Amino acid sequence: MDATNTHLSPETEAMREMVLAFARRDLAGSGGFDPGEFRRRWRLAGEQGLTGGTVPDKYGGSGLDAVAAAALMEAFGEGCADTGFAFSVAAHLFACLMPIVEFGTDGQKERWLPGLCSGERIAAHGITEPEAGSDAMNLRTRAEHRDDHYVLNGGKCFTTNAPVADVFIVQAATRAGGGFFGLTAFVVEAGTPGLRVGRPYDKTGLRGSPTADVYFDDCAVPADCVLGGEGAGASVFTSSMKWERTCLFGVYLGVMKRVVDDTIAFAGEREQFGTAIGGFQAVSHRVVDMLLRLESARLMLYKAARGLSRGDDDEIAPALAKIAVSEAAVRIGLDAVQLRGAAGVLEGGAAALLRDALPARIFSGTNEIQKNNVARALGLGRRRPAPRS
Known part of the structure; x- marks a missing residue:
């Protein structure tokens, strides 16, 4: 292709x-x-x-x-x-x-x-907590302002790069129940007293990405390490997710292209009943569907990227791109495995894509949360004012 x-x-x-x-x-x-x-x-x-x-x-x-x-x-x-x-x-x-x-x-x-x-x-971003995944505005990690520093207490889970990180971007609550303005972002150096990283997770997918819990026990962070000012944490997080939900998922476009190209070649070479399996309609249609998903997801992602480059204040395009790419990756992984039969469940590109695609529907905000974000941006669920008599 x-x-x-x-x-x-x-x-x-x-x-x-x-x-x-x-x-x-x-x-x-x-x-x-x-x-x-x-x-x-x-x-x-x-x-x-x-x-x-x-x-x-x-x-x-x-x-x-x-x-x-x-x-x-x-x-x-x-x-x-x-x-x-x-x-x-x-x-x-x-x-x-x-x-x-x-x-x-x-x-x-x-x-x-x-x-x-x-x-x-290497940097790591810590926001997810055992009881605050999708509900990111209700973090239990606290940061108390004392003189010229803040003291952090709490913990983060599923923190990408934590086992190797030299710098952590950490979200903590500086005002209990403060909602959007109750969070503050900190830049915390590895080795700061009171910061501890747990053992790396053994994951189903993305095995080459080290992930672990991070703990804060009276961890003193200088006030000049606050990012964006006290209370700006949610704005920091929201902005970073626009970048992540758009550009990071470009990685999956590349992986899908590699697997689709390999599948096309496989279907042209693998023979059954005296002919290449790509000549069977059930196979060829499945391959076409794989390509359709890839190209559709690519269009969605680059549309979001163009908007981000222009500085558009758009919640919808990044959310839709994240959904489109992650769902396409899972479906393409399933199809690639199915077309290879027993060979598809052996170690290789098809099986690796499927394993690595499963987390994509969860991180950067689950796909269900992305649909909530789009619905909110469309004004769905809001009470409309009663018509004037």
Whole structure:
């Protein structure tokens, strides 16, 4: 299948091809997690600009807009067989670095961004808690302001990159029951007394992405590590999720393309009853459906990316893109496995896509929450004013 994206500039297309070749050559990995190997590949990704792509160049990034970033992540996902590693890089960039870019002071940007862009340091974003997943406005992690610092107490779960992180973006409640304005975002250095990281999870999918719980026990954080000011945590989180729900899911577009291309080749080579199975209508129609899902999801994601690049205040496009890509990834994974028969459940691209796609319907806000967000943006469920007599 032709990989050309006609909506991309020649410069972006050239960057995409370079990243694709680099990822195929240097970032494959084993699909599991080894700390030393993870760090080695992370530094290589940093040298290629993957870990800081959307950060302004004055802070060590490449200054890419959302469309170019989505293309970068799509090439990354297509070329890197370890989707977990690609996911970790994307989460670092969009959920951690972009909040510093958009809400940090000049001093905070100069302090943290260069090392995080270069690949020397790794960031993790902590918001999810055992009793606050979809209900992100009701966190139990507390931050108490004392003199020139804040004291954090509580814990986070399912924190991507936590086992290897040098820097944590942490959301905590500074005003109990304060709702949208009750949360505050902090940048917390690894090794800060009172911060502890649990054991890495053993996950079904995204195995190459290290994930763990993070605990805070009277963890003192300087006041100059507050991101965006006290009470701005929800705004920080909402902005980062627009980037994540759009650009991060470019990784899945790339993985889906790799599996669809491989499935087309398989259907043309695998013979049963004296003919290639691609000649059977049941097979060919399933392959066409796989391609339709991929191309439809791609259109949705790049529409959201163009809006994000323009600075649109749009909740609908990123939410729809997240739903479209994640659901397409699961369906394509199922079809790819089914078309391969028993070989589909063995280790390989089809089985890996299916495993790695399952979490995509959950992280960055579940698909059910995305539908709630779209419905709210459409005004559904609001009581309309009674007509005037």
